[in-house]
Every structure is written in C-alpha cells, then in structure tokens.
Amino acid sequence: MHELVLTRPDDWHTHLRDGAALATTVPHTARQFARAIVMPNLAPPVTTLEQADAYRERICAHIPRGCAFTPLMTLYLTDATTPETLIGAAASGRIAAVKLYPAGATTHSSAGVTSMDRIQPALAAMEEMDLPLLVHGEVTDGTVDIFDREKVFIERCLEPLAVRFPALRVVFEHITTADAVEFVRAAPHTIAATITPQHLLLNRNDLLTGGIHPHHYCLPVLKREHHRRALMEAAASGHPRFFLGTDSAPHEQGRKESACGCAGIYSAHAALPLYAEAFEAAGALDKLEGFCALHGAAFYRLPVNTERVRLVREPWTVPDSYPLGDGKVVPLRAGAALNWRLGHEH
Numbered sequence: 001m002h003e004l005v006l007t008r009p010d011d012w013h014t015h016l017r018d019g020a021a022l023a024t025t026v027p028h029t030a031r032q033f034a035r036a037i038v039m040p041n042l043a044p045p046v047t048t049l050e051q052a053d054a055y056r057e058r059i060c061a062h063i064p065r066g067c068a069f070t071p072l073m074t075l076y077l078t079d080a081t082t083p084e085t086l087i088g089a090a091a092s093g094r095i096a097a098v099k100l101y102p103a104g105a106t107t108h109s110s111a112g113v114t115s116m117d118r119i120q121p122a123l124a125a126m127e128e129m130d131l132p133l134l135v136h137g138e139v140t141d142g143t144v145d146i147f148d149r150e151k152v153f154i155e156r157c158l159e160p161l162a163v164r165f166p167a168l169r170v171v172f173e174h175i176t177t178a179d180a181v182e183f184v185r186a187a188p189h190t191i192a193a194t195i196t197p198q199h200l201l202l203n204r205n206d207l208l209t210g211g212i213h214p215h216h217y218c219l220p221v222l223k224r225e226h227h228r229r230a231l232m233e234a235a236a237s238g239h240p241r242f243f244l245g246t247d248s249a250p251h252e253q254g255r256k257e258s259a260c261g262c263a264g265i266y267s268a269h270a271a272l273p274l275y276a277e278a279f280e281a282a283g284a285l286d287k288l289e290g291f292c293a294l295h296g297a298a299f300y301r302l303p304v305n306t307e308r309v310r311l312v313r314e315p316w317t318v319p320d321s322y323p324l325g326d327g328k329v330v331p332l333r334a335g336a337a338l339n340w341r342l343g344h345e346h
C-alpha cells in the first residue's frame with residue numbers, strides 16, 4: 001500500500017496553547033484535521049463562555065488560508081463552576097464539552113476539581129443538557145503509585161460516575177492501560193476513550209532506558225508493553241468507542257530538558273503519519289479511517305467530514321525542532337524518519 005485516502009479526520013483532544021505558540025500549533029493541526037477539541041488548561045484556565053469565545057478568535061486568526069478548520073471549544077471544570085454557567089454554555093451551542101482535571105493531576109490543573117462530591121450539581125446539569133464530560137482519569141492521591149493512578153481512578157471515580165449519571169456522555173481521555181480498555185469495552189455506549197499516538201507507539205522503556213528521555217514524558221505516563229499492546233488492539237479492533245485524540249501538548253524545549261521537566265509530548269506536526277505507522281505495524285491500516293475520522297464524530301454527534309486527506313508512504317525526516325513563541329519545541333520523532341507523509345488534499 002503506497003497511498004491511503006481517508007475522510008478528513010478530527011483530533012478529539014489537543015493543546016493549542018495561546019499567544020505566539022498558536023502560530024505553530026494551529027497550522028500543524030489545521031493542515032491535517034477538520035476539527036479539534038481544544039483543551040482549556042491555559043493559565044488562567046478557560047472557565048466561562050466569554051473566555052472560550054475570545055480564545056476561539058485568537059485561534060482562528062492563525063488558521064492558514066485555504067484550510068477549513070473548526071476549533072471545538074471546551075470549558076475547564078472547577079469546584080466553583082455553577083450549573084448556570086454550564087447550562088448557558090450548552091445552550092449557546094459554542095461549547096462542545098467540559099474538561100475535568102483532578103486538581104494537581106497535570107499541567108495547569110491547580111484550579112481543577114478537588115473532589116467528585118463537589119461537582120455533583122455541575123454533572124447533573126451537564127447530563128440534563130447533554131454536554132459531554134472529558135476526563136483526565138488519574139487519581140492524585142500521593143499514596144497511589146504513579147503507574148496505578150489510572151486504574152485506581154476507574155474504581156474510585158469513573159465506575160460511580162457511570163452509575164450516578166447514566167445519560168452523561170463521558171470521554172475517558174488519553175487512556176494508557178489495559179484496565180481502561182477493559183472498562184470502556186464493558187461500559188455503556190455513553191462512555192468512550194481517546195488514544196494518543198505515543199501510547200500506541202511507545203512504552204515506558206522508551207522513557208527510561210539508555211538515559212531519561214524527557215521528550216517522551218507525558219501524563220498519564222507511558223506504561224509497560226502489555227498495556228501498549230492492549231491499546232493498539234483496541235484501536236485496531238474497529239470498536240466505535242475508541243478514537244483519535246493526540247493530546248499534543250507542546251512545552252518549550254528548556255522546560256522539558258530540565259531538572260523538573262514538564263509533562264507533554266508534541267505530536268501535532270505529524271499526527272496522522274504517526275497513527276498510520278502504528279496501525280501499519282499492527283496490520284490494521286483498514287481500521288485507521290474509522291479511528292481517525294468516523295468514531296469520534298459519531299460519539300460527539302457531529303457530521304462526518306466530507307473532505308479527504310491523502311497519506312503517501314514516502315519517508316521524510318522530522319525536524320529537530322519547530323519554533324514555539326520565542327523558543328522551540330522538540331516534536332515526537334525529532335530528527336528521525338517517518339514512513340508516511342501527508343499528501344495534497346483531493
């Protein structure tokens with residue numbers, strides 16, 4: 001197979017950041033994807049409809065000419081988010097979903113939710129308004145080992161949530177374990193998951209052997225090979241509740257290559273080639289389109305895109321870095337070859 005023509009896909013989870021970074025992130029994302037769910041973890045976070053509207057404008061100013069790209073905006077849930085805010089956001093039609101970060105779980109999550117009990121009225125409003133909840137699924141309990149935080153989150157938070165709010169649509173974001181795959185498979189059709197390219201392509205050896213590799217550090221952290229295989233099997237199975245979400249999360253080079261490096265892997269420069277490589281290695285290129293372009297749209301109840309993209313099997317070398325504001329970002333596979341490249345649109 002030398003060429004693949006796919007329905008233009010969507011990225012159901014990305015971090016575009018703000019300010020000068022948008023000049024890099026928005027063109028990378030918009031060239032591949034028709035739509036993207038834009039994470040609200042700016043500093044300060046996007047907690048109101050007005051802030052999301054202003055952020056959308058700043059993003060749209062960087063969409064390259066000739067690219068039809070729609071950012072799908074999200075709100076950041078806090079302990080203080082009121083049902084009225086959520087009802088207004090849903091009624092506007094301009095907010096696609098709401099993101100739950102457990103406080104302290106990851107980058108810019110200090111304003112996140114401190115306990116599930118505090119957000120019960122907010123979740124009830126979202127269920128009522130049919131506004132999807134996007135979840136960073138890791139507990140922050142310091143006594144729980146970092147490699148177990150996703151599994152424990154399922155038991156402590158997601159299972160009770162699914163029982164309490166049976167009609168609430170939930171996306172379990174960037175899943176990293178066989179436990180999460182099992183949970184989603186057994187869950188009702190209201191619960192889906194996104195999977196990143198790094199969790200399909202890498203395991204924790206890629207982070208920790210032959211030296212520490214800060215550009216492979218993200219949260220949830222890479223897990224053992226057994227989990228990577230389970231994720232790849234889920235993605236390659238064609239199951240409609242697993243779909244593409246890159247979690248592309250740029251940090252300036254110095255903030256990654258540091259005594260306390262930030263979590264986040266930048267993959268927006270080559271998201272589709274990276275997924276194509278993972279699916280090819282799994283012998284599942286025939287399942288790539290569903291995962292990239294069909295399952296997410298169905299779950300979000302949005303139309304399937306009508307344009308197409310072309311992937312050509314032709315090696316190219318990823319740059320060592322891209323500009324990011326005043327600095328640089330080191331992308332996934334920096335300086336190395338990728339087998340697939342994006343061709344011209346049909």
Ligand code: DOR
Binds near residue numbers: 218
């Ligand atoms: O690795 C990560 N980076 N995980 C997250 O959950 C957040 C993200 C970021 O914003 O940098």
Ligand code: ZN
Binds near residue numbers: 013014015039249
């Ligand atoms: Zn993320």
